[in-house]
Amino acid sequence: MVRGIYIHIPFCNTKCPYCDFMSFVSDNPKLINDYVETVLTELEFHMEHNYRFYIETVYFGGGTPSVLEPWQIVKIIEFIKENINHQKDLEITVECNPETYRYEAFKILKDAGVNRISIGNQSFLEKNLETLGRKHKPKDTFEMIESAVKAGIRNINVDMIYAIPGQSFNDLKEDLEIYTSLPVTHISAYMLTAYEGTQFGNLIDNNIISLPDEDTSSKMFLMVDEFLEEKGFKRYEVSNWAKDGFSCRHNLLYWTHGEFLGVGVSAWSFVENRRFGNERNFENYMEKVKNGKLPVAFEEYIDRNEYIKERIFLGLRLRNGVEIDILNKKKVEELLKNGYAEKENGRLILTRKGVLVINEIVRYLLN
Numbered sequence: 001m002v003r004g005i006y007i008h009i010p011f012c013n014t015k016c017p018y019c020d021f022m023s024f025v026s027d028n029p030k031l032i033n034d035y036v037e038t039v040l041t042e043l044e045f046h047m048e049h050n051y052r053f054y055i056e057t058v059y060f061g062g063g064t065p066s067v068l069e070p071w072q073i074v075k076i077i078e079f080i081k082e083n084i085n086h087q088k089d090l091e092i093t094v095e096c097n098p099e100t101y102r103y104e105a106f107k108i109l110k111d112a113g114v115n116r117i118s119i120g121n122q123s124f125l126e127k128n129l130e131t132l133g134r135k136h137k138p139k140d141t142f143e144m145i146e147s148a149v150k151a152g153i154r155n156i157n158v159d160m161i162y163a164i165p166g167q168s169f170n171d172l173k174e175d176l177e178i179y180t181s182l183p184v185t186h187i188s189a190y191m192l193t194a195y196e197g198t199q200f201g202n203l204i205d206n207n208i209i210s211l212p213d214e215d216t217s218s219k220m221f222l223m224v225d226e227f228l229e230e231k232g233f234k235r236y237e238v239s240n241w242a243k244d245g246f247s248c249r250h251n252l253l254y255w256t257h258g259e260f261l262g263v264g265v266s267a268w269s270f271v272e273n274r275r276f277g278n279e280r281n282f283e284n285y286m287e288k289v290k291n292g293k294l295p296v297a298f299e300e301y302i303d304r305n306e307y308i309k310e311r312i313f314l315g316l317r318l319r320n321g322v323e324i325d326i327l328n329k330k331k332v333e334e335l336l337k338n339g340y341a342e343k344e345n346g347r348l349i350l351t352r353k354g355v356l357v358i359n360e361i362v363r364y365l366l367n
C-alpha cells in the first residue's frame, strides 16, 4: 500500500557549497511552470499502474519548493487529493527557504491543506551562515515562523547544521538557545559533511578549510542531544528531535519501510518491494515524461535478506530501535555489555554512545 508521496522540486536561489542534493539555480518562470506540468504528467502515469494507494503524507522537498508560486504547489496538492485515495488527516509538508514565503503565501498553502513546513535555516549566527554560504539572515527565519504561525501553520521544523568550521561550543550553545526559544515543534540537526564533488569537499581536499575533528564533532552531537532533550525535543531519529506528537510522519515512512512514491527529477520510490529512482539529469527527466515514458533510470527488487538488512540499519537510526529477534544474539550481548545499546520491550536501542558510532555498529551487526 503506497502511503506517502514525495515531490522533488530541484530549483534553488543559490547553490550552497556543501550541498549534494539534486538542485540547481533557476528563477526562470517558464522552466519552473513547465516542470510543474511535467510532475503532474508523471503523477498521471503512476495513476495508470494498479498501485494500491492510501496516502497519509505528501512532502515537497528539494531543492527549494518555495521557489514555486504557492498556486503551483496547490495545483499539485489538488491533483493528489482529487485522484488518489488518501486519509482525511493528511500530513502535507513544504520545505521553505527563509527568504521566500510570508503570510499571504502561507495562507494560500494552509487553505489547500499544508499543515507542516520545514525551514532550511541551518544557523542563527551570521558567521555560520556566511561560512555555509547561506544568503539569508536570522531575521528572515524569525519573520517566516511568525507569518506561518499567523496563517495557522503550527507544525514547524527548523533545520540546523553543527560542527561547522570555526564554530565553538559557545556558538553552538547560543544557536541552540535561539532554536529552542522559538514556537517550533521539530528540529533536524545535521553534522556538517563534506561530500565529494561539492565545493566544500574540494576545499577540504585541498586543505583550504577543515572540519572539526571527530572528538569535537562527537561532543557537539552530545551537546545538541542533551540540550534539545532538556528543552522537550525528543530525539526519535539520529538527526531529528520533536516535541511530543510532532515526529515527521513522512520521514518515518522511509525509516520503517513504508511504501512511498517519489515524483520529479531524481526522486526515489519504494513500492511492492521494488525500489526505483528517476533520472537525475533534468533534461533527460523532462524528455522522458514528455515522450510519454516513466522517467525511471534505476530499479532493484528487495529480497528477504536485503529487507532484513535494511530493517537493521534503518531501525538502529530510530529511538524505537530494532527487534532483537532478527539480530545475532552474541553481538547483541557485546553491545549491551559495552554500553552501546539498551534493551527495551524486546528491541535493541542505541545509547548516545552507540549513536556516535552507528556506522560501525551497523557493519558489526551485518557482517
Ligand code: SF4
Residues within 6 Å of the ligand: 011, 012, 013, 014, 015, 016, 019, 020, 021, 023, 062, 063, 064, 097, 120
Ligand atoms: S538551498 Fe538546500 S537544496 Fe538548495 S543548494 Fe542550498 S542546501 Fe542545496
